Amino acid sequence: MRLPKRLLLTAAVGAVAARRVLRAPYDLTGRAALVTGGSRGLGLALARELLDRGANVTLMARTAADLDRARARLNAGTRVQVVVGDVTSEADLDRAVQETVRAHGALDVVVSNAGVIQTGPLNDMTEDDFRRIMEVNAFAALRLTRAAQAQLRARRGRVLIVSSVGGKVAVPHLGPYSVSKFASAGLGQALRSELAREGITVTTVLPGLMRTGSARQAEVKGQQDREYALFATLDNVPVLSLDAAVAARRIVGALVRGEAEAMIGGPAALLRYAQALAPELVADVMALGNRFLPGPAGRKDAVKGAEVETQVTRANPLKRRAEAQWNQSGERDLS
Template sequence: MSSLTRTLFRRIGLGFIAGYGYSLIRDQLRYRSLKNSVVVISGGSRGLGLVMAKEFARQGASLALLARDKEELARGQKIIELAVPGTDVLILECDCTKPNQVDNSIDEVMKAFGKIDVVVNNAGIISTAPLENTTKKDFEDSLETHFWAPYYMNRACLPHLKAGARIVNISSVGGLIPVPHLAAYCTGKFALRGYSQSLRLELMKKGIYVTTVCPGLMRTGSARNARVKGQFKKEHAWFSLMASAPLITISAERAAKRIISAIKTGQAEINVSMTSKVGSLMNAHFPGLYADLGSLANLLLPNPTDDIRTTKEGKDAESFITPSILTSMGDRAAEQNNEIPPQTDQLH
């Protein structure tokens, strides 16, 4: 090995050590405990939002959960109180795409707790359909939920946030890479990611740290409540299979732990699963190859139909595939994460 090569490797090694050391010091300086914090979570009644709420509760935080379904909220509250007794949980019926409802809900949070330390924008709509079955309204609904709702939440909360506060915007692997049959969903999540990253640059001067979260496929059980168009049963089947596969998905509990860790240290952006990491790297460095592979994958998905109006929820588009042993992991997650109403009153 020549002296020039040794010098090059030495400099690369020193650069890596310096970068790693900087990250450790930065994380320690920005670290905050979540004990006695007040955490506001939109979409907190089920799925990832509920799992994160339980993890926040274990960290000693008080919770304000916002969602549109009052019964789901009540069930979610009981689930948290059973999992972490003594947790202070405020539930607020709120459609976060309505700015007046958001403002009123945040006023209620301030009346109840007197402060807000962490804001988690988690509310979302998963919609799967061929592009031919996707309408302008589908894109508008995605932007309303994934961009405007976090915008309204952050606008309402920012006057109450002090140095050290956190804003967490839950984007998606669909905010990193395009996915066939998820065009409307990806559009909303890409918008949220751009907004979130810009927000971080503006708010760091106030000591407020914005974290953008880009989960890949998670076993939350959300496929049951996904919106499907086109060949309903086939669309629901392929999405359910992907959302339940053990090798390409991670559990919602594991994802929640990683997100909470990133919140504590004020990280800028995290990719929660291997699928999001690999997909984003391929799309960034080999966009042509990624597009070719994505177009091939699209050929395997259901063909469009002439019906562009009808939308069904996943639970109304089940087939011999869903539920089945092939989707059992996702089905169990749906039961655990309040995606399915209990058959009996099991929460008392």
Template sequence: MDSQNSLILIAMSVGALLVVLWAVRRWWREHHQYDLTGKTVLLTGGSRGLGLVMARQLVQQGARLAICARDRAELERARNELEQQGGQVLALPCDVTDKSQVEQMVQQMRDRFGQIDILINNAGTDLVGPMDVLTMEDYDDLMKLHFWAPLYTTYAVLPEMRQRKAGRIVNISSIGGKVVSPHMLAYCASKFALTGLSEGMRAELAKDGIPVTTVCPGFIRTGVIDHAMFKGQHRKEYTWFSIADSLPLISTSAENVARHTIAAFRHGDAEVIVPFPAWLSAKLFALFPGLNSTLLGWANRLLPGTGGIGTERALGKDSHSFLSPSVLTTLSERAARRNNEIAAEKAHGAGANGQVETGSHEQVEAQQVSATEAKSSGITARSPSPEPAIAED
């Protein structure tokens, strides 16, 4: 009897200690947050979508901001909106897959604001299609954007952060960097690389007082779906992906992801996975990799096969079907209107895709003219040959 009472007492003591530790941790987090007032943030891919939503929230919290993307018109619209909110904003056209352009952009930011306190590597894109229609160029383009670009920006800002023993680095990866998904092989491979890079950086930079946060969101309603790339039976691929991207039970708003991201790096957290279905899938994949692979193999049998446009790339806006857009994608369409996605398309005319290509301005203009002519003649606009470089989201 005495031993039973002792066990009960020990259990109650441990429980009480855990509650106290939880309360202390919560108090410490609330009272020792990284203050964003006057801090300078470099945000890649900040002209629309999740990047623009994060930029709005950063400005509201008093940060000074530099946003970069490859489309000058998009950048100007984003800068005007953010400045109307009272923010100090520098808009810098930059192809982040080009190391020299990245270094030049960072120097321009230093000239304007001085030191860089926070780097958020957000630029990215989606490429959807079965493995059989992916080319080596697809893998290479996504690795450039999702792995090499964050590496370039990090190495560009790191020396001054190390010198000050201060700074924050945030890498926007994806649940696709934790859990594989059929028909997104090149995307997942590049995001797994970014996740590994980010987690390794956190371990190495801890001694320098530079927390690194890895963000792995699931489906986000940013409105960017019409700017994604699709291959094979592109209309069917667009249909399943766009509907999944919009359904409230498995997707989340860009505003929610932005709030979690900013709160996480202010606290110095290692990782963020949102929404809950994405978090749960990551945990299940880690615990039961064999079972998950089997389930994903079955899911792959339900997805479209090869055929269609084959290895060509088609924009989402040129891949609509009778099911999408529809009432099932309403939330994503509303997000597109809020987050500078629709405006980008209108600004470039009927043939513009609202994205900025990695190639030269001459190549971009040629692609836009080709798409415009195709659309005006009643032909479904597809990516001209050779394939355009992957577009930044």
């Protein structure tokens, strides 16, 4: 006997609701978390949210000065530990795990947040661009999980992988980034199913645009001035982009609930559902949108977004506030 589709849908929704009600949230009080890319941007916002929920935090990043500023902004004393290291180095990740345990007595949560973003036409991207971004955005999350696996198994800990809506829908001029985020989303699914038997819960989050001030850190190719102006503008439109603190709250909420995957931000969710329901239409819209973007420049060099700032992009008050608040520019916190 075939069951009505409405009954199946109702049962599925009920199962999801029951799971949320019956599964106790993960209490972060007194837990120890290691956050990669934690010195600025979303990583710093996640660290602040984790601290607010009672966790102790270790921040890992490549630059000591950025880490020192981040620790001062968090102003949480010995609850914040910093480790200078590169997420593409297995030895540095092992050391970060050991330093977290030394400082906080345990390791309960790892947050794979460190990432690179490149923007520009596909014809100006090289194969090396794809390989480099994969190392940071995908393989680093795998290495960190493996480095921490024994500690997490002993503590029935949690893994948070920060992917992107670009890991579900490839966006023009973000080719290498989308490829790496598709990989990180797939990694999250694989780890979720295989580490569950060890008592480790893996959550993958897929945010859309967020006001983290990170545009100035992007690697820009092609017609660099025009590419950056477009990217920095879209990254700071209130309706399209989400406030970093709000995004961090939702992301940590997904971790606490033990969700498998979570879309962060309304536009991200709409884009994913559109892709699921009408993939051909989304593909056509993306192809059409690409026609309005700056064309290739015929050169392979890249610059940081901060190097091609203009008076227009610099004057955006939301952008400047996010940069100052989340340690992107060295300015004081304007919040």
